[in-house]
Amino acid sequence: MDCIFGVDVGGTNIKIGKFVKGELVDYSSINTNKENDGKQIMPDILKEINRMLNGDTLIGIGMGVPGPVVNGVLLKAPNLGWETFDVVERVRSEYGNIYIKVTNDANLATLGEHKLGGGIGFKDFVFLTLGTGIGGGIILNNELHEGINGSAGEIGHIRVDFRNLRKCNCGLFDCVERYASASGVVITAREKIPGRKTSLSLDNLSSKIIFDEAKKGDEVALEVVDEMIEKLATALSQIANTLNPEAFVIGGGVSKTGAFLLDKLSKRFQELAFFPVRNTQFRLATLGNDAGIYGGYYIIKKELEKESIV
């Protein structure tokens, strides 16, 4: 049978999905071996694909990597130890003239959510993942907008304060991911807890605990959530004023808190956005950690459709 692989390369593990006739027929997650500047990562991926092929015919591979990509060349992926690396060429050296597409991991997840998840039916939307950091991807006119250096959608680094209060891993201060990611809300909680009456404890903090306690009405937890909402709604209003998309689709661990988050976020967004863009819709992502492998499948399917093969 003809098959397509979707591969999502992360800093901790690599998810690989095998698709036949649009169905996910096999799935694997392998550890990311970052030793020796990640030299073993590509051989590990190719070995796993070869194992999963199991006699089927490989048509194409769609892959996401954690860094900016221009024309199939990764510019840098600090989480893997990779410097500039022509990923397409490397895969082609193994499999020859099949369909190969490589893009940023957040872009690949955006594509998955567009075709099969929270972004279904939207022509223009912005996807964001609220995890340890904040990543994002942009669909305009039903196409990924990748940007001139493959760095469009880096919305985690939008500046949302002017007091240089929190330094970001990127070297800048007050990026929205320092306030509205899973780690951001924990930082805020650590600042607010001391001396206050709260069910939150400095010894055991996570974004999940903070949101759970906020839902129960804990005053400090609610303040933490409100600060997160203020910063995130600000960033999203700036994006909406720029792009005027149909919707924001929100995924990542923090989004698991669901309607509680979305209701607060869309309410504050409507107060902060310029009036003609206030009707931007808010949706939850639905594919979770699998968005990338589905995106990997669809990015290849799109190539096939261009040539009317499928």
Next chain:
Amino acid sequence: MDCIFGVDVGGTNIKIGKFVKGELVDYSSINTNKENDGKQIMPDILKEINRMLNGDTLIGIGMGVPGPVVNGVLLKAPNLGWETFDVVERVRSEYGNIYIKVTNDANLATLGEHKLGGGIGFKDFVFLTLGTGIGGGIILNNELHEGINGSAGEIGHIRVDFRNLRKCNCGLFDCVERYASASGVVITAREKIPGRKTSLSLDNLSSKIIFDEAKKGDEVALEVVDEMIEKLATALSQIANTLNPEAFVIGGGVSKTGAFLLDKLSKRFQELAFFPVRNTQFRLATLGNDAGIYGGYYIIKKELEKESIV
């Protein structure tokens, strides 16, 4: 001869250009009559076009209006007194089946700068006009990105402070145009002048005077410019983190200060933008107030090219 008209409808005057074989052959500027909710504006425009036609054959009209436009329908233009208004239908009722395109005025100017001005050669760029307010337009993949409500590029309303210091005409606080437009720098100067040793005077302030004095080294004027740069560079870094364009093209009255502005702006931008987008280029717009009429010509030319007529 076949001719195309470019029309730029502003709150004070309406600029009309007549193009034959790609050349501007006639030009007119008429006053905007805002009495009776602007009922006379369209008849005035059509009358002037008819006068300028002068026996030539009208092929198409490209028009910009000061408000959001979706599929040729203006949603609202407070500066004209217009509510929802199907501009395309109105023009068609006069001229029948010619090419008619209507878009937001900033978008039309963006198109003009793309084809003939500071945006030549860029596939993806963001145009901004620093005038009384701040307007903008976005070209992606060589096409205008208008947004789902025709409101993309409303970058003047990006929030750049969190203290609710300056109320904007739009009803929000701390929009970047309250700091970085011609009127914004005057507000900043008014705050900084009292009690300071400066050649600036509260009795005679304009953005031009402020920039002129800053160039001469006046300390207070330099502080005013630096605050403007801080806010504008922040907004542009947010846009670049989102879109990763090739360039910003900057027009409007304030941009006449030229390299002095651009050098400061690009320097601070590079400090504030996420590292992969720091190489975004900065260019000055070149068409001034005529960008809109040229854009009006090119938006029609594009339609003709689609049908391979030109």
